[in-house]
Amino acid sequence: MADLSILLNCKMPLAAWIIDIDHSSIPFCNAAAESLLTDSLGDIKSGERAIGKVLQERLALHLSELNEGDKLPFKWAFTSKDNTQFHVIGSVVVLDGNRKGLSIEAHPVVSPIVSNATCNINLLSQFKSLSFAVFDQGGNHVNSSEYFSEHFGAIGNLRDLFAVSGAATSFISRLAKQESLFQEISLSTKKGVRWHRIEASHNTSTGNVYLLTHDIQEARDHDVALYRLNNYDTLTSLPNRNLLYQQLESALLNARKRNREFGLLYLDLDNFKVVNDNFGHRVGDELIQRVAERIKKKIPSGACLYRLGGDEFVIVLENTKDITELEGIAESILNNVNNTYPVAEMEMMITASVGIASYPQHANDIDNLLKNADAAMYRAKSTGHNMYCVYEKHMAESINTHLTLGGGLRKAIEEEQFVLHYQPKIRLPDETVVGAEALIRWEHPELGMISPDRFIPLAEESGLILPLGEWVIRRACDQLQEWREAGHPPVKLSVNLSSRQFMQVNLVDMVEQVLEETGVDPKYFELELTESMLMADAKQSIEKLHSFRALGVTLSIDDFGTGYSSLAYLKKLPIQTLKIDRSFINDLGLDNDNDAIVKATIQMAASLNLNVIAEGVENRSQVDALNHYDCQEVQGYLFSKPLSNVDFLLYMQSHGLSNVDALVM
Numbered sequence: 001m002a003d004l005s006i007l008l009n010c011k012m013p014l015a016a017w018i019i020d021i022d023h024s025s026i027p028f029c030n031a032a033a034e035s036l037l038t039d040s041l042g043d044i045k046s047g048e049r050a051i052g053k054v055l056q057e058r059l060a061l062h063l064s065e066l067n068e069g070d071k072l073p074f075k076w077a078f079t080s081k082d083n084t085q086f087h088v089i090g091s092v093v094v095l096d097g098n099r100k101g102l103s104i105e106a107h108p109v110v111s112p113i114v115s116n117a118t119c120n121i122n123l124l125s126q127f128k129s130l131s132f133a134v135f136d137q138g139g140n141h142v143n144s145s146e147y148f149s150e151h152f153g154a155i156g157n158l159r160d161l162f163a164v165s166g167a168a169t170s171f172i173s174r175l176a177k178q179e180s181l182f183q184e185i186s187l188s189t190k191k192g193v194r195w196h197r198i199e200a201s202h203n204t205s206t207g208n209v210y211l212l213t214h215d216i217q218e219a220r221d222h223d224v225a226l227y228r229l230n231n232y233d234t235l236t237s238l239p240n241r242n243l244l245y246q247q248l249e250s251a252l253l254n255a256r257k258r259n260r261e262f263g264l265l266y267l268d269l270d271n272f273k274v275v276n277d278n279f280g281h282r283v284g285d286e287l288i289q290r291v292a293e294r295i296k297k298k299i300p301s302g303a304c305l306y307r308l309g310g311d312e313f314v315i316v317l318e319n320t321k322d323i324t325e326l327e328g329i330a331e332s333i334l335n336n337v338n339n340t341y342p343v344a345e346m347e348m349m350i351t352a353s354v355g356i357a358s359y360p361q362h363a364n365d366i367d368n369l370l371k372n373a374d375a376a377m378y379r380a381k382s383t384g385h386n387m388y389c390v391y392e393k394h395m396a397e398s399i400n401t402h403l404t405l406g407g408g409l410r411k412a413i414e415e416e417q418f419v420l421h422y423q424p425k426i427r428l429p430d431e432t433v434v435g436a437e438a439l440i441r442w443e444h445p446e447l448g449m450i451s452p453d454r455f456i457p458l459a460e461e462s463g464l465i466l467p468l469g470e471w472v473i474r475r476a477c478d479q480l481q482e483w484r485e486a487g488h489p490p491v492k493l494s495v496n497l498s499s500r501q502f503m504q505v506n507l508v509d510m511v512e513q514v515l516e517e518t519g520v521d522p523k524y525f526e527l528e529l530t531e532s533m534l535m536a537d538a539k540q541s542i543e544k545l546h547s548f549r550a551l552g553v554t555l556s557i558d559d560f561g562t563g564y565s566s567l568a569y570l571k572k573l574p575i576q577t578l579k580i581d582r583s584f585i586n587d588l589g590l591d592n593d594n595d596a597i598v599k600a601t602i603q604m605a606a607s608l609n610l611n612v613i614a615e616g617v618e619n620r621s622q623v624d625a626l627n628h629y630d631c632q633e634v635q636g637y638l639f640s641k642p643l644s645n646v647d648f649l650l651y652m653q654s655h656g657l658s659n660v661d662a663l664v665m
């Protein structure tokens with residue numbers, strides 16, 4: 001056996017040959033050995049393959065006391081003409097006519113610097129598994145090394161070695177036409193079918209076939225594992241970015257050649273970071289797996305799904321007819337993804353945004369096609385999540401603005417470039433002010449006033465919503481105290497919570513601390529939450545709401561009607577107010593269905609002893625209808641847009657203030 005401390009050069013083939021001592025000849029010699037012996041061993045004459053007398057006598061002396069399978073008591077180390085060092089070992093074999101022979105293996109030795117661990121392991125295992133056999137003209141077994149028999153068992157005929165009979169026929173007929181053959185093929189061994197590298201020589205004088213085999217199954221398995229590792233995502237088992245590029249290259253070639261179209265859908269989960277940050281990566285990973293399974297079920301059979309990493313997926317569809325086809329797939333994926341997922345004993349909600357780009361309409365090369373699908377996906381996100389967008393030229397420009405805004409957010413928080421505006425909440429029917437909703441604005445030094453619609457999604461995705469949200473709560477409480485200290489009658493002020501903020505572990509503690517530090521009476525402070533926030537993890541949400549109630553803070557469900565809250569579910573929540581979504585108020589008095597929904601919501605809220613406020617009130621007929629249904633409060637441009645601190649005070653003075661203390665719950 002080889003000295004394990006010696007590192008072997010995996011690039012060079014293993015040289016092997018058999019010496020027939022009595023006949024002073026070399027009946028078998030593989031290609032590597034042939035070139036090595038020709039160049040390096042003077043005792044062996046090339047072509048004739050005969051060994052010199054001196055070597056013959058020396059070997060005969062050593063062999064006389066050894067039996068078949070024994071290793072030679074000596075090892076050679078020699079240097080070839082090109083300065084490669086070889087390490088040679090041999091073992092005794094029995095040849096035709098019961099003559100003793102020698103099987104020799106030569107392994108090139110390299111310095112540890114140019115070698116690597118994987119290569120060593122592979123080669124050492126090859127080294128161990130080297131085996132050879134001799135077959136006669138009819139393919140009948142004549143002789144074989146000990147390892148060959150151990151490895152393959154009793155082989156009667158050369159054909160028995162092959163896993164597939166067609167492979168045996170082809171091998172034998174090819175060997176009949178040429179002197180030697182080198183091939184990688186699967187052979188039947190005692191351990192089952194395994195891959196081998198085989199070298200065969202055909203001895204033209206005797207007609208015998210000499211076969212040298214190397215078991216390369218482990219190396220193959222290793223290669224397959226390495227291929228999977230490089231090309232497949234370990235979490236979802238989906239093909240990864242490497243294979244995506246490969247498919248896109250071939251799709252592009254195919255489409256150019258045949259004048260065809262192909263398209264891709266770039267999908268990104270909405271607010272996935274919120275899940276990861278609040279529930280940990282294990283839960284995030286599980287959610288990704290479930291989502292991947294759902295998407296896979298919804299894509300057409302010819303489409304391929306790839307995971308790029310994180311929460312990003314790409315779907316490629318070749319030979320598409322038109323964009324409508326891609327839109328249909330996007331719609332079906334979104335309908336399916338947007339649902340609850342049973343993950344880590346919770347019911348998690350997640351939505352996705354999809355960008356669509358198609359060749360050749362949207363780009364002529366792969367990089368731009370991906371970039372444009374990505375830009376379209378960003379547009380879908382910034383427009384409102386849970387939707388798809390087809391790429392349009394201007395999107396690439398808006399993505400730059402998006403990034404600029406994102407980059408500047410952190411600095412803006414540090415430099416407090418934000419202000420709160422206050423939109424009055426009006427009591428019906430007397431239309432006096434009962435409070436206000438605090439709404440954030442970014443006073444950007446270069447871009448001017450930026451609406452929260454543009455930066456809140458960015459703040460959510462980047463996690464900056466946590467410091468920003470805390471700033472809003474603190475500023476709103478400071479404001480309440482400033483008004484109070486200035487002698488103004490008390491008003492109730494509400495702030496919006498984002499889903500990410502709501503999942504923040506120490507949110508209740510933080511609010512409690514701010515209330516304490518600012519001295520605000522909690523009954524004047526309200527939190528507005530949306531139904532979807534509460535749905536993400538209903539059990540934990542309810543606990544959190546109770547903790548807020550224990551502080552004395554009031555709670556309102558914002559955008560009511562757009563989520564999935566049932567009456568039974570609402571009953572479980574310790575909330576005080578329902579805010580009917582603007583979309584129902586828009587068509588009030590015009591659309592019978594909407595009227596019925598608004599009326600039923602107000603009645604239902606009354607039966608649950610909840611306060612109701614309608615948002616987005618813009619005209620008198622809406623107010624009339626809401627009065628008719630006994631809605632208690634309204635908010636909207638008809639009364640006032642969100643106002644600066646100073647303007648809000650003026651508004652209160654001119655419009656009269658309700659006795660808020662009589663109303664607070």
Ligand SMILES: Nc1nc2c(ncn2[C@@H]2O[C@H](COP(=O)(O)O[C@H]3[C@@H](O)[C@H](n4cnc5c(=O)[nH]c(N)nc54)O[C@@H]3COP(=O)(O)O)[C@@H](O)[C@H]2O)c(=O)[nH]1
Pocket residue numbers: 423437438439440451452453456472495496497498558559615616617618635636637638642
């Ligand atoms: N997490 C936080 N979210 C916040 C905060 N401040 C605002 N927001 C959210 O941003 C969204 C956009 O807010 P904004 O541009 O301020 O728009 C508000 C109102 O101006 C608008 N509105 C009010 N009345 C009308 C109307 O009659 N017509 C009409 N077209 N729009 C109107 O509605 C927005 C308030 O909506 P809502 O919160 O649902 O009551 C918005 O989603 C904000 O929630 C923040 O500090 N944190």
